[in-house]
Amino acid sequence: MAVQKTNPKYTAQSGCKYGIRSLKQYFASTVGVDVANKLFGDIQALIMRTLHAVQKIMMNDKHAFEMYGYDILMTSSSSHG
Secondary structure, three states: OEOOOOOOOOEOOOEOEOOHHHHHHHHHHHHOHHHHHHHHHHHHHHHHHHHHHHOOOOOOOOOOOOOOOOOOOOOOOOOOO
């Protein structure tokens, strides 16, 4: 997970990457455990739904490898529903 260099929490020592566990801990400490758990559950559901939607057209070749990536923008808002 990338963190923008303009983020006040950015340091040259940590770079601009968070491991997934560190990112979840960061969210849990800033917005609360329940909100962080919901956020990561929603991200997981989003990924599963998109893969399920295209599963019939994904290449099914034992000699090939495909990598899928997701860019997810998380913003703060006054409602966490």
